[in-house]
Amino acid sequence: MYNRGNDYISQEHMEYLKKVRIKRFSILLTQILILVLFLGLWEAAARLKFIDPFITSQPSRIFSTLISLYREGQLFEHIGITCMETVVGFSLGTVLGIIIAVILWWSEFLSKVFEPYLVILNSLPKIALGPIFIVWIGAGPISIIAIVLTISIIVTILEILNGFLGVDPDKIKLAKTFGANKFQIMMKVVLPSSLPVIMNALKVNVGLSWVGVIVGEFLISKAGIGYLIVYGGQVFQLDLVMTSVFILAAAAYVMYRCVAYVEKLLVKNKG
Template identity: 65%
Template sequence: MSKAVDIKPSKERLEYLRGRRRKKLLISLAQVMILIIFVAQWEITARLGIIDPFITSQPTRIINTIIRLYNEGQLFHHVGVTCLETVTGFVSGTILGTFIAVILWWSEFLTKVLEPYLVVLNSLPKIALGPIFIVWFGAGITSIIVIALAISLVVSILEVLHGFASTDQEQIKLVKTLGAGKLQIFTKVVLPANLPVIMNSLKINVGLSWVGVIVGEFLVSRAGLGYLIVYGGQVFQLDLVMSSVIILCMAAGIMYKAVVLVQQLFLKSRI
């Protein structure tokens, strides 16, 4: 049996890889340093009275507020409610948007009929529909999820449909000459070519879903991070408002990173 040849990377290749690792490390260090400097200046200026901590809060007060919410058993309750609403709106918006995009791609007539309505709905501020959804679905979690769905749905449809329409026509003509039908064209050419587009729409929908949920919680909610922000503003507890905003940023960042990780794993599995 022949032995496998051990191919070692060249010196230039190793130097290139080391350079990339150094660059990534420097970027990460710069990001961390910016955050540390910002938080430190915020805390110092608040302690020195340069800024009013009652209006701007300060890091130590925010930490104490988060600890208090945890000790009172409210932290995970409010975070869990908002995350549940966001994930539900995100998943339903992505799946339903992709499904409708497939239907529109399948029927050119339907696409031309509905395209003006999709453009109008995309330009319409979805917040204006919030009170209507509350009347239709009641003042509860369902209305919040529907608002999040409304904000992300049309964007998903247009994004995925544009990807389907931009598929290489030469490939489609090739499989047509080989006798492929509409279903085979979609499954063998259109869908595989646009999987990156669908994955990219996931990243877009993350932010849109968070926006929809927080807007819904501003309008009608009894729990969630949006509820804490509104309540804190009403009773002038700016520590609670800032704490909720920071928790919201962390949760949104984690969700976005999770989607990016899924995308990277998916792309690696295709190689």
């Protein structure tokens, strides 16, 4: 038995925790090795002329472009603009989506009324609304945020509402038996039971938000990662295009990990 503070941990539990740590390390190490192998093969293929580095670029040229952007003072400016638009659109879409999902759960009448509209809006290619927002709002970050909001909010509403409706009815009946009102049922039963669904909706929204921002920047932006991709394609600087794609992938991964960390904290506090 091991004493950790006021908790006693058995030898078997220590062995189990050790295996979990080893497994996590093995997964992380394998992920890193795959990335290193991919970049190494890409670089070797370009240097040996198996592929045309002008068309496909190569890791060394991407790194040089990254350093060049940093020295010119453009790197963090473009990253900052795109991240700001993504985070604002993502946050608005998530918060408003959860609020609307709660309202629709609360009122079965409203849920039935708006169900076909939600299905239609979810099927509609929201990217097509981009030019409309540009005309209505004007060319600028607000239009891009509106595109992100349009893409993420419908998915959030549908995902979370389905999670609310999928809560075990026996739990709700039990809460009613003890005299719980609808607000208490929502806070004590429905929301905690739907936490995995809510977090899954947030993870989905991470990808959707980045798609919305990049498409918006393709259309109207004069700065940002999407702008760099468009500009690089127009002047045939494909190194700049590939560098922007790698920056985009890294930023999206960081945002995804932040959502996963929040999920871990909520699950820990719930436990």
